[in-house]
Amino acid sequence: xxxxxxxxxxxxxxxxxxxxxxxxxxxxxxxxxxxxxxxxxxxxxxxxxxxxxxxxxxxxxxxxxxxxxxxxxxxxxxxxxxxxxxxxxxxxxxxxxxxxxxxxxxxxxxxxxxxxxxxxxxxxxxxxxxxxxxxxxxxxxxxxxxxxxxxxxxxxxxxxxxxxxxxxxxxxxxxxxxxxxxxxxxxxxxxxxxxxxxxxxxxxxxxxxxxxxxxxxxxxxxxxxxxxxxxxxxxxxxxxxxxxxxxxxxxxxxxxxxxxxxxxxxxxxxxxxxxxxxxxxxxxxxxxxxxxxxxxxxxxxxxxxxxxxxxxxxxxxxxxxxxxxxxxxxxxxxxxxxxx
Numbered sequence: 001x002x003x004x005x006x007x008x009x010x011x012x013x014x015x016x017x018x019x020x021x022x023x024x025x026x027x028x029x030x031x032x033x034x035x036x037x038x039x040x041x042x043x044x045x046x047x048x049x050x051x052x053x054x055x056x057x058x059x060x061x062x063x064x065x066x067x068x069x070x071x072x073x074x075x076x077x078x079x080x081x082x083x084x085x086x087x088x089x090x091x092x093x094x095x096x097x098x099x100x101x102x103x104x105x106x107x108x109x110x111x112x113x114x115x116x117x118x119x120x121x122x123x124x125x126x127x128x129x130x131x132x133x134x135x136x137x138x139x140x141x142x143x144x145x146x147x148x149x150x151x152x153x154x155x156x157x158x159x160x161x162x163x164x165x166x167x168x169x170x171x172x173x174x175x176x177x178x179x180x181x182x183x184x185x186x187x188x189x190x191x192x193x194x195x196x197x198x199x200x201x202x203x204x205x206x207x208x209x210x211x212x213x214x215x216x217x218x219x220x221x222x223x224x225x226x227x228x229x230x231x232x233x234x235x236x237x238x239x240x241x242x243x244x245x246x247x248x249x250x251x252x253x254x255x256x257x258x259x260x261x262x263x264x265x266x267x268x269x270x271x272x273x274x275x276x277x278x279x280x281x282x283x284x285x286x287x288x289x290x291x292x293x294x295x296x297x298x299x300x301x302x303x304x305x306x307x308x309x310x311x312x313x314x315x316x317x318x319x320x321x322x323x324x325x326x327x328x329x330x331x332x333x334x335x336x337x338x339x340x
Contacts, residue, residue: 080289262333
């Protein structure tokens with residue numbers, strides 16, 4: 001199955017066509033190179049205004065997040081495809097009770113509770129669930145049969161693709177938003193996820209509702225924008241016994257058009273308030289590229305005793321991260337010649 005992120009980025013931002021290289025040299029002909037995406041109706045002043053705000057919010061520590069969302073993803077999607085490829089990772093214990101068990105292109109995290117495991121997303125398909133996700137769990141000492149709930153962040157196949165296999169094999173219950181359930185069904189009829197099996201409907205999660213398993217509670221919020229059925233979550237973790245609060249925004253990718261971009265801006269504005277009230281100081285995303293997760297995992301595996309956990313960014317920095325996402329969505333509106 002063709003990777004969805006590559007498909008979506010190319011379709012959304014109308015980058016030049018990627019053509020096969022010819023035999024004119026080791027790099028092919030320069031005429032065939034993909035060009036930056038063009039925005040013929042761009043409001044230059046509006047783009048400049050919100051790009052400056054995004055840059056200010058990012059500072060030096062979130063500069064990579066800002067450039068990815070504001071510049072690279074919408075203007076140079078081919079570069080994103082080169083970094084966000086399907087590839088294996090080293091499964092890693094992020095916190096005392098949270099593990100990353102996905103792959104380079106798309107994340108999957110296992111939240112361990114006293115009553116079993118809550119799994120966030122399931123990779124692209126059955127093959128990846130069976131031959132990447134499950135072995136990754138076993139490698140870090142987790143038992144796939146302990147998966148009690150599977151949370152689907154939104155209705156794109158790279159997040160629900162492995163769920164039917166895990167549901168059938170281990171009896172896990174699948175949780176998604178009310179909008180995401182029919183959205184997954186609709187995906188079977190079109191686009192890169194056509195004919196991809198969807199999980200059997202188990203639990204329809206509502207805005208502000210919680211799921212409790214053992215000693216752990218996860219609270220969910222609907223955050224439409226990237227898709228209509230985006231669902232975000234807040235839950236607690238510990239690092240060597242020290243408590244922290246995770247903010248898991250369900251769709252950090254850009255909106256497909258002006259309407260979805262505006263929805264995402266509204267969701268991000270609301271999410272900042274929710275995260276502030278909850279005291280979020282940890283950023284976990286459903287694509288490694290969206291939060292430098294692979295780099296942080298490598299640092300974590302070589303962390304010296306007493307050193308900080310790189311995934312703990314602090315309450316203020318998390319707020320700035322969400323502000324960057326919001327301003328970059330406004331940048332995209334400016335590129336389309338529109339205002340918020």
